Amino acid sequence: MYFGGEMRFETPTLKDIAKALGLSTSTVSRALRDRYEISEETKKVVMDYANKINYRANPIARSLKERRSYSIGIIVSEIANNFFSQVINGIESIAYDKGYHVIISQSHESFKLEKLNVEHLASRSIDGLLISLSSETKDISYLKELYAKGLPVVFFDRVPDDFETHKVIANNSQGAFDATEHLIHSGKKVIAHLTNAESLSNTKERLEGYKQALAAHAIPFRPELVKFCPHGGMHAEELETAVKELLPLKPEGIFIANDRLTTGYINAIKNTNPELAHQIEIAGFTNSNLVNLFSPSLTSVKQPAFEMGQVAISLLIEMIEARRPVTEFQTRVLDTEIVRRENL
Amino acid sequence: MYFGGEMRFETPTLKDIAKALGLSTSTVSRALRDRYEISEETKKVVMDYANKINYRANPIARSLKERRSYSIGIIVSEIANNFFSQVINGIESIAYDKGYHVIISQSHESFKLEKLNVEHLASRSIDGLLISLSSETKDISYLKELYAKGLPVVFFDRVPDDFETHKVIANNSQGAFDATEHLIHSGKKVIAHLTNAESLSNTKERLEGYKQALAAHAIPFRPELVKFCPHGGMHAEELETAVKELLPLKPEGIFIANDRLTTGYINAIKNTNPELAHQIEIAGFTNSNLVNLFSPSLTSVKQPAFEMGQVAISLLIEMIEARRPVTEFQTRVLDTEIVRRENL
């Protein structure tokens, strides 16, 4: 049944069609792409024959010739994260229609892997890159180089501030404000904040929103209530340490900055201090569609992930297909949505 | 800053190196690949210069020439599913080391999308394909054609029975047996079974395990207690209908066959009959690492997803690199793991 081994497929080529029809390859090529120079009859003959033998243009050859691949690269920290998989779905929903294919790579929150993957993608002639930075990433010079060489890049979610290009983010400070204020409204005064690596753009924005909410309600900001996890909670220890340091401060509520940390926190507190799990009220960023199954329950801030993906890919395709250098860049900020849940 | 538009990158080529060093491209090519014919000194000169100018071979050109791409395609129903993202991580963990890159595509449980994506990947010269069938897929003739043309294919998780190649699956009947027996051991007699499309291999195997457990404890099998969801729970209605039909039968326990259905069921029951949510004991297949946060809690059967990915990619690479047609095929069955949780 399987005749693999050294043998590879033998797919028909332009030449085969040309030979069979007594035409030149260029005519066939043009006919297949419906160019105006070719007569209707020839087109019909060629198309029909191509269909008959189930001809498919070799995209590799086409890429080599045209110096573009009609594929775009995506880098996220991990696809197992609901936020990112929703973004990817948004990207795909548009990319397909526009004739682009999508290649997904994971950085697993590692700078090294991120760089490796980006460079691999770039060498595979992707036409553009959509990237959310890893929590380890501080040096983006490798991206700047590729960008300077002509690779269109659009950032989303975790964006650098010293890089002039399109960016797509959620309204993080607003989301954080809402979440923190929700805790305040339910009567909490000591509100902790558990968050990602300090260097990330969205960490800063969410911290800002947290501070603003405290300020708006005349609650003094206490830095010791803020705990950063440099690896975004990928390492269990950083989370455990954070929780261990937080508990003695007797927080009444906690605002958590992302998916992985939210679930990680609940896990940690249930394992170490189950009696506290239901006492410390939680509000957190998460795009999990399972939040309402959680116990303890939590108030969640959801990012418009699908739409973020759509906006990002649209901007990227615009850049790719621009006939002249792009000089005006946008930072699109999309609103988050808060779902308030009772503290059960 | 960004000089894109019509301009594309100018990456150094073999020719550039050759010209700069006064060598021929063939010598440079051989030197870079460390061939024995080339003298050590020439190699060194070439390597050093290549490093200096940060030369990267153009994989597109290489693919065109060698008729292979060192990339393998993966098709899963959705990456947002923990099981699949873990499988993908397992695949990547090996693929990278062996010099292969991985292209992920989602079928979203649609046969049409599955076929489209597979054919797209095939036309992009993937060297092999790893696939878990969509719940809609019944006709695999399109895969047989590609396979016959020489595309190595390894199935995992959801496998066809009339296709001779390597397959990697979990011990589904055992997992189902364990889950069902757990419910029996906690005193349940009326045990429902909520599962995926009837045509899928793992649906059949899990149903089998469920039946065996009932039989082993002299509980008669009642077909009306088994509900299939042809779209694997992608459509909310099919799940709601199933639950609605099940409840009048007063199940005391329910064995659920996959991730999406498990979470979907809990959602549905909480929304429609919250008082029942904690009465009907749940045991289900899931690879979510959040199960222990769920309320109601459930006993879970976990598949060795990461390992399944590793085994599958290893078998695939074996096929790809085989110097002669492969004639002996394996079906590897990996054990599941049950985590018993009290019904709270």
Next chain:
DNA sequence: CTGAAAGCGCTAACAC
């Protein structure tokens, strides 16, 4: 040990 030349499948001047 190194070079010249052909060719992978396709597109695009440039002829006619």
Next chain:
DNA sequence: GTGTTAGCGCTTTCAG
């Protein structure tokens, strides 16, 4: 309208 030709960047005979 259609054909001829060159060439994208690489690997690989085949000569030397």
